Structures are given as C-alpha cells and as structure tokens.
Amino acid sequence: MYRKRLELRGRVAVVITIFVLLQFKHFSVSFVPVCSFHTVRQDHLRSFSSRINLQQTIEDRIYPCSSSSPNQSDQRCSTGLYFHIPYCRQRCRYCDFAIVPIGNAATNDPLSSRRTVGFEQMNDRYINALLAEIRQTPLTSSRKIPLQSIYFGGGTPSLAPIKSIATILQCACRTADAPFVLDPDAEITMEMDPGTFDLSQLQALKELGVNRISLGVQSLDDAILEGMGRFHRRQDIGQAICDIAKVFGGTGDVANYSIDLISGAPGLTLAKWVDTLQEVTCGDLFAPVRPNHISIYDLQIEVGTVFDKIYGNRQDDGNSSPKRKVDEKGGPLRLPTEEECAFMYKYAAGYLRAKSFEHYEVSSYAYAPTNINRKDASDNQIKPSWRSRHNQIYWDYEGSWYAMGLGATSFVNRNLVARPRTMSDYLEWVEKETNGANVVKSNDADDFLPDLLLKRLRTSDGLDLGWVEQQYGDDVVKGVLKGAQLGLELELATLTEAHVLRLQDPDGFLYSNFIISSIFAELGLADDESQKDFYVFEPLLTRFVLRVAVYRISQIGLKFKRLFEENFVDSALFYACCNSSIPPSSDHKCYCNCQAPTPFPHLSQAASKSAP
Incomplete structure (x- = not known):
C-alpha cells in the first residue's frame, strides 16, 4: 500500500512540477514543490546509468589520509x-x-x-x-x-x-x-x-x-x-x-x-x-x-x-x-515562517559565496x-x-x-556505541560496561548504507557512485539514480563526469531531506524503522535539522499563490542582493547596504518601507 501511494503521488508530482515551473519560470527565485520522487522515466534512468563506468574502482583514485592546515577534503581513512x-x-x-x-x-x-x-x-x-x-x-x-x-x-x-x-x-x-x-x-x-x-x-x-x-x-x-x-x-x-x-x-x-x-x-x-x-x-x-x-x-x-x-x-x-505565533506585548517573539527560513538559507548561501566562503556541507x-x-x-x-x-x-x-x-x-569499524544521556546513568554505565557495549548498529554493510547516503549527499563533494558500486553493486547505484531522478531533472542535483552525485547549492541542499528520502524509498529503506533511524542519526551530523517549506500536493497552487502575492517583494529583493546569476540592470542598490545591485528597482522603495 505504501509503495502504491508513492507511485500515485509521483505521477501527480511530475504534472504539478511542470505546471508550476512554467508558471513561475520568469521569477529569479523559484520554489520546487515537495513531493515523492518515486516514479521516474526509464529512458532517463538509462541515459544517466550509461554515464557511469561501473567497473571503476576506488583504488584508481587518490584520497589523501591526512593534510596540512588548511585542510583538504575527502579524507577516507581519518x-x-x-x-x-x-x-x-x-x-x-x-x-x-x-x-x-x-x-x-x-x-x-x-x-x-x-x-x-x-x-x-x-x-x-x-x-x-x-x-x-x-x-x-x-x-x-x-x-x-x-x-x-x-x-x-x-x-x-x-x-x-x-x-x-x-x-x-x-x-x-x-x-x-x-x-x-x-x-x-x-x-x-x-x-x-x-x-x-x-x-x-x-x-x-x-x-x-x-x-x-x-x-x-x-x-x-x-x-x-x-x-x-x-x-x-x-x-x-x-x-x-x-x-x-x-x-x-x-x-x-x-x-x-x-x-x-x-x-x-x-x-x-x-x-x-x-x-x-x-x-x-x-x-x-x-x-x-x-x-x-x-x-x-x-x-x-x-x-x-x-x-x-x-x-x-x-x-x-x-x-x-x-x-507561527506573532509577537504580542509581553508575549513570545514571532517565529519566522517556513518561506522566510528558506530565503534566509538561500540568501546566506549567495552572500557568503560572494565573500569567498565555500558551502561545503x-x-x-x-x-x-x-x-x-x-x-x-x-x-x-x-x-x-x-x-x-x-x-x-x-x-x-x-x-x-x-x-x-x-x-x-x-x-568505529562501523559499530555505533551510544552512551546514556543522564549523568547518573552514564557514571553507572562506565563502571559496569566494557568498551564496545551498547552497540546500537552492527557493522553490516546494509546498515551502513543509509548513513552513508545521508552524510555524503549533505556535502558539496557528493556521493561517489563508483565507490557505491564497488561496495554494494550495480542495483544499488541504479536505485540511487532512480531515486534522485526528479532532482536531476529539476537541476536540484548534478551527475559529474567523475560519476559523483551532488546536490546543487543552495536549492538542492534546501531540499536535501526530500531527495534523500526519495532515494531511501527507491532502495527499500523507507519503512518505519528506517525513517526513525534517519531522524535519529541526523543530529550526529549537525546540531539542528534543516527545516524547509513543505507543501502538500493538494495545497501547492494555493501556497504558491499566497507566497508570491504576499512575500514576493521582500523575498525577491533579498535573494537578488547576492545572487551572482542575476546581472545588474540598474543603478539602484539594495536597502540592506550590501552594495549589490538589484534587478528590481521598483521594489526597493517598497522593501525599505517594509523593513523593520
């Protein structure tokens, strides 16, 4: 039943995605609807699979074990x-x-x-x-x-x-x-x-x-x-x-x-x-x-x-x-909306890139x-x-x-050891247990796969499909590609000539949870227990789980309409400030004083009035 629902949602998603992109393609900022990526076209799958040399082995490539500061990436034996x-x-x-x-x-x-x-x-x-x-x-x-x-x-x-x-x-x-x-x-x-x-x-x-x-x-x-x-x-x-x-x-x-x-x-x-x-x-x-x-x-x-x-x-x-509570006199401060959080994320990516910061995770x-x-x-x-x-x-x-x-x-050695979270329990655990007790995950390769996908696709270095093929075989590589297919078609992800699957910055990162979940579903890792593991182990990688705007399929049209009618002025202006893909078109500067020209001069005055 779960798989049937995914297939139905996937078919509907493709139609809705095309419609939405056509409607909003003239905007510099576009949101891709969140939906299941389960159903894909087999001809596209074959075209992507043909680009991968499944015989490539990891030993043919150089992966440094250590480096001097500043450090290099992809240290595979650290x-x-x-x-x-x-x-x-x-x-x-x-x-x-x-x-x-x-x-x-x-x-x-x-x-x-x-x-x-x-x-x-x-x-x-x-x-x-x-x-x-x-x-x-x-x-x-x-x-x-x-x-x-x-x-x-x-x-x-x-x-x-x-x-x-x-x-x-x-x-x-x-x-x-x-x-x-x-x-x-x-x-x-x-x-x-x-x-x-x-x-x-x-x-x-x-x-x-x-x-x-x-x-x-x-x-x-x-x-x-x-x-x-x-x-x-x-x-x-x-x-x-x-x-x-x-x-x-x-x-x-x-x-x-x-x-x-x-x-x-x-x-x-x-x-x-x-x-x-x-x-x-x-x-x-x-x-x-x-x-x-x-x-x-x-x-x-x-x-x-x-x-x-x-x-x-x-x-x-x-x-x-x-x-979404609004601030009241003496009450809690207003929590930003999901749309505002998404634009904060995209703005940070563009601005810091302009300041020579690499968005590597x-x-x-x-x-x-x-x-x-x-x-x-x-x-x-x-x-x-x-x-x-x-x-x-x-x-x-x-x-x-x-x-x-x-x-x-x-x-260590693909064994995960978790320690108690309260002081009294931890002190007692140390007194009674030996090293290696309380293993919550085995060193089975199949148990390691979900964590590997989650970790690597959150990085700009991406997932080496040659390594995946060597460790898990051809079928897993095809499953990964099939799960990522809609993300590839929407340019939220890329497949390099070196056979590395990467999520795009910032949009692919913004929707990373949903692309990864789609791959999990395609590989049969999306049962209830796997989903629990997915959320349990995410805090190992970052202190806070990235939150993004989630739109139910039945609400996409309404949500997009409300987004662009109510928030387009502020959101477009802020993202335009440091988006290098938008060429300068006027002498107007963004009111936030970042000195970046904006292609929306008619919005500058409105945004200035709406700014706190």
Whole structure:
C-alpha cells in the first residue's frame, strides 16, 4: 500500500512540477514543490546509468589520509576523538542535548560557578569516568591509534577547568601508555561560548595544543539572544573576538576559529539576518579578527524543549510542528515562517559565496577563495580550504571517531556505541560496561548504507557512485539514480563526469531531506524503522535539522499563490542582493547596504518601507 501511494503521488508530482515551473519560470527565485520522487522515466534512468563506468574502482583514485592546515577534503581513512563536556550555564530554550546546567542565573557569573564545592565534586567524578573510557580503548586495539582531530564539544567545554582539559589530553595521547597518538598537524577544537572565558584561559588552552575555536555566537541581537535563553550578549561576543585575536592572531584578517549562527530564530527578520551576515564579514564587531568558518543551523523545535511548549503544535501522530505565533506585548517573539527560513538559507548561501566562503556541507561554510567557483571538478582538484577537519571525518566514507562522555556516540569499524544521556546513568554505565557495549548498529554493510547516503549527499563533494558500486553493486547505484531522478531533472542535483552525485547549492541542499528520502524509498529503506533511524542519526551530523517549506500536493497552487502575492517583494529583493546569476540592470542598490545591485528597482522603495 505504501509503495502504491508513492507511485500515485509521483505521477501527480511530475504534472504539478511542470505546471508550476512554467508558471513561475520568469521569477529569479523559484520554489520546487515537495513531493515523492518515486516514479521516474526509464529512458532517463538509462541515459544517466550509461554515464557511469561501473567497473571503476576506488583504488584508481587518490584520497589523501591526512593534510596540512588548511585542510583538504575527502579524507577516507581519518580518525577523530570527541569528548563531551556537558556543563552549561542553563538549558537554552531550544536545547535537547545531554547537558548539566551549572551556571549561577542570579549573578550571570559562570566563573564563580566553577569554584563551588558541589561542582568540583561532580567534575572530578565525570573526568574520572572519561579517563576510564580512555583507558578501556586499548582493549580494541593493539597499537596506538593515530588521530587527525580532537574535538571538545558540549554543552559548553569552556566552563570546564583548564586542569581537567589538560588531564584528558595527557591520558589520551601524551603518555607512553596512551592509546592515541596525535598527527603533527592534528586539529584540536574547543567549543566556547562568549562570556565563559577570559584571555588567560584562552592562552592556557593554546599552550595545551588547542588550535581551533568554535564560538557559539548564535545571534548578534540581544533581544533574540534573550528570547532563546542565551546568557551572553553582543558585548560578550565583541570581547571574545578581541581575546581570540590576541591569542590566536590570524593569517591576513582571519583566524582559525568558527562561529555558530542560528537562522529561523524567534524575532529574526530578513533585514536582521542580512545585517548579521554583513557584520560577520564586514562589520566592526568582528574587525579584530574574522572567522574562517561559519556554521548556520536552522532552528528546529525539538519535543520537550521550552520552545516546544511555546511554539510546538502536537499532532495526532505525536510529532511536533511549529506554530507561527506573532509577537504580542509581553508575549513570545514571532517565529519566522517556513518561506522566510528558506530565503534566509538561500540568501546566506549567495552572500557568503560572494565573500569567498565555500558551502561545503548543508550547514557549513569554510573560507576558501580558490574553491568557490569550482563546478564539476574531480575530487583531487579541490584546493585547500578551512573546512572543519573533525566534521569531515563524520562525513567521510571510511571515517571513524571515538567518542567519550555523557550522551556521546562513537563509530568505529562501523559499530555505533551510544552512551546514556543522564549523568547518573552514564557514571553507572562506565563502571559496569566494557568498551564496545551498547552497540546500537552492527557493522553490516546494509546498515551502513543509509548513513552513508545521508552524510555524503549533505556535502558539496557528493556521493561517489563508483565507490557505491564497488561496495554494494550495480542495483544499488541504479536505485540511487532512480531515486534522485526528479532532482536531476529539476537541476536540484548534478551527475559529474567523475560519476559523483551532488546536490546543487543552495536549492538542492534546501531540499536535501526530500531527495534523500526519495532515494531511501527507491532502495527499500523507507519503512518505519528506517525513517526513525534517519531522524535519529541526523543530529550526529549537525546540531539542528534543516527545516524547509513543505507543501502538500493538494495545497501547492494555493501556497504558491499566497507566497508570491504576499512575500514576493521582500523575498525577491533579498535573494537578488547576492545572487551572482542575476546581472545588474540598474543603478539602484539594495536597502540592506550590501552594495549589490538589484534587478528590481521598483521594489526597493517598497522593501525599505517594509523593513523593520
């Protein structure tokens, strides 16, 4: 019955897609209706299949195992180590991560919180548990394990005492009996929140070998930060950037640090989003030193969070979808619409590309001035960039990562090991279990396939179909192509001469969940359990699941009409600002001051009036 429904929806989808594209082809911004990609034309399938040399083997190509900073992509034999530091001042209103709130809400002083006796006792027990996990690692390996990356995530690792970080690194890779050994150019990243560290702490971390910072900025607007339950403010961000500049310096006007931003946050407007991106790349706040990496996560309303209570709308199936509340006096801030979130995503992609940032993964941008114009180059032609080496390991074909700590999930030899998410359960687990317990996925190749598809198609490097053919056979390659067929026809995806399937930036990325789901359905991976796995494992790759506009087939006409009647003025103008495919046609500039000419001069005045 499920497959029949997909086939029927697929036939209807093709007709509707053609109609909609014909109706709106004259607009510079077009939305592709979300529908099933199950039914495709066999003649197109054969034409795409014929372009693939199924005898090509992975050994005929070069895939570097390590690289110098800035790093290269597609490291197929890399290994990373993740430590979860769960401490936070308090739980943010969107957060469902495994954390332990320790901050003093009354004084807003995280430093004094770390000096309490209760925290010191808890921290000692937790660090001892991490050390026990580290010492268990040799049980699965007879030699030291080379590491290309160590990542301290959370939580807020910058709330941990420096001596705790030093102890962890010493036990892991800096003693004779340590199970790991660091590559000479290994990347060591520390997540930090503004207002949780000072200059001396940053200097101490550098002396320990930390060479990359991930700064949890999230927003530059104090009202939005407060609405999300964040403790830091814009002033704290400025101080953090000044400290990073003093300690880490930079090459030119950038340093090896990343910032996190949240789009789709309550109170965020298109104008504020434009201002945020401009401030990061051109403004005074980041003038001391600019980031070489930006992660942009679209806000996801997670079940059980404070935002779920405010904005969530429980459905009969138990799922939660956002309610669009408008801001009222004394009430919650307005949550951006799905259409606004989609345009924020597309605008960020165009703007950051113009600023020499490579959109190398759905949520990730790396400073890479030599890569931004790459179209269909083969993998070994990719130039160096400032991609996150640790995240690259997550997305690699054969990447492995050891993970330790509360709620952490490791993936070694295709075995997934999940740890408990509460402190008491985790401490008990470490005491009783040996390394390798609680395996939630086997090392069966069929179990690995869904995660591989999900990971690779979220990256600009894409999915190597030659590798897929070697691992899984001809039928799987044909299934992947058939599932991606409508995406290929609508130019949401491309198939390169090197037999790599890639999603287009930004539209293909915007609809990545639906293209991947179509491939899952074609390969028979779309049963209920597979769908659960799909959503369960997505947070391993990014903090927030990308949210896009979803239109039911029966509502497509109405939705498109309302979109273009009510939102076209603002949306078209914002996207036109930095869309390099739109040639300048007048002397009018966008009101957002990004200095990009707009081909819609008659809309500038209207947009200026509508801007907050």
